[in-house]
Amino acid sequence: DAQKALQKDWAAKLLGRYIAKEGDADERLAARDPKLQLTALPEDTQPVGEEVPWLFESDGKMLVKLSKLDVDAYRHIRPGRPITRDLRPGRLNVCSDDDGKITKVGFY
16 A cells, blocks of 8 residues: 555654754753753754755764655654644654654654
């Protein structure tokens, strides 16, 4: 099925990488949830390639800018944080641990 293939494709691209801190929204998240450790990118950091404008490398870590993913909608799910129960099959859900390491992806 096409949805499972898409999920498998995104899992191959994202699992084991880290979520990059992006802007004021992530600063507010970090202030409310001190366990969450997202890595900030230096301002002059460029993507690793034109075909992956969402993937960056900094200090040996591969970092993902969620806002640059080529999906209609996404949601970052963090441990111990509440999430809405609405099902949106076209939304990419990216689960991470407290260090921002991506542990699971899925469309739901």
